[in-house]
Amino acid sequence: MAGKKVLIVYAHQEPRSFNGSLKRVAVEELNRQGCAVTVSDLYAMDFEPRATRKDIAGVLCNPDFFRYGVEAYEACKKRSLTSDIIDEQKKVQEADLVIFQFPLYWFSVPAILKGWMDRVLCQGFAFDVPGFYDSGFLKDKLALLSLTTGGTAEMYTKTGVSGDFRYFLWPLQHGTLHFCGFKILAPQISFAPEIASEEERKEMVASWAQRLKTIWKEEPILCTPPWYFGQ
Numbered sequence: 001m002a003g004k005k006v007l008i009v010y011a012h013q014e015p016r017s018f019n020g021s022l023k024r025v026a027v028e029e030l031n032r033q034g035c036a037v038t039v040s041d042l043y044a045m046d047f048e049p050r051a052t053r054k055d056i057a058g059v060l061c062n063p064d065f066f067r068y069g070v071e072a073y074e075a076c077k078k079r080s081l082t083s084d085i086i087d088e089q090k091k092v093q094e095a096d097l098v099i100f101q102f103p104l105y106w107f108s109v110p111a112i113l114k115g116w117m118d119r120v121l122c123q124g125f126a127f128d129v130p131g132f133y134d135s136g137f138l139k140d141k142l143a144l145l146s147l148t149t150g151g152t153a154e155m156y157t158k159t160g161v162s163g164d165f166r167y168f169l170w171p172l173q174h175g176t177l178h179f180c181g182f183k184i185l186a187p188q189i190s191f192a193p194e195i196a197s198e199e200e201r202k203e204m205v206a207s208w209a210q211r212l213k214t215i216w217k218e219e220p221i222l223c224t225p226p227w228y229f230g231q
Contacts, residue, residue: 001034001216002035004036005038005094005095006030006035006037006096006098007091007094007095007098007099008027008039008040008098009042009100009101010023010039010042010102011042011043011103011116012103013043018148018190018204019103022205025209025212026099026101026212029209029212029213033213038091038095040088040091040116042112043112049115050115051072051115051118053071055075055081055082055085056075056081056082058075058078069122072122072124074124076125081122088116088120092126092141095141097141097143097144098141099144100143100144100145100146100147101146101147103148103150104148104150107167108168121180132180133179133223135181136181137180138181139182141181141182142183142184142185143177143183144186144188145169145173145187146190147189148193150194151192153191165187165189166227166228167229169187169228174223185221188211190208
């Protein structure tokens with residue numbers, strides 16, 4: 001939709017990968033709609049995933065005993081976080097929709113994307129206490145996980161060997177993104193592209209592009225435990 005701003009946080013090492021294709025068609029389709037699209041290509045940026053005292057550009061509150069959460073919170077208030085964090089926070093602040101594009105690693109995100117979440121979504125910027133979940137600071141924004149798996153769709157069912165795919169979404173969608181206030185759109189899961197045929201892979205990419213055509217009309221999921229775990 002013209003005038004909307006989208007941030008794609010992209011975590012894959014290879015531009016010609018399947019994840020790279022999904023990112024590329026998202027940029028093309030959203031640009032076609034007149035959206036302003038920004039991509040944070042974390043590997044290309046050599047994004048620092050570790051949360052360390054180097055993240056605090058100013059004077060530490062307590063140089064004798066370092067507590068990252070406290071120091072990041074105070075630095076956020078004083079605008080003295082390091083520039084790479086502030087740059088990402090600006091992108092999030094401006095976005096109407098944040099899409100995370102990544103391959104599933106150990107039922108979670110790759111380390112570089114986990115580090116982005118650890119460092120960018122700090123207290124004072126994304127949430128406060130009180131000021132989380134429905135009152136999180138990013139409550140006027142949408143978030144969407146677009147991910148690929150190694151395992152097949154059958155493996156990620158209630159009776160499958162990996163359990164329902166919604167189980168691994170709980171810490172990411174609920175414990176991280178919804179905690180910061182994001183309204184969550186249903187995930188886009190491309191199951192087992194590595195073992196799919198070329199035709200099936202093309203279909204997966206096409207279905208993602210097709211979904212994005214009407215993405216602004218979608219209703220967020222109900223962010224409650226029953227969505228993930230049933231009644």
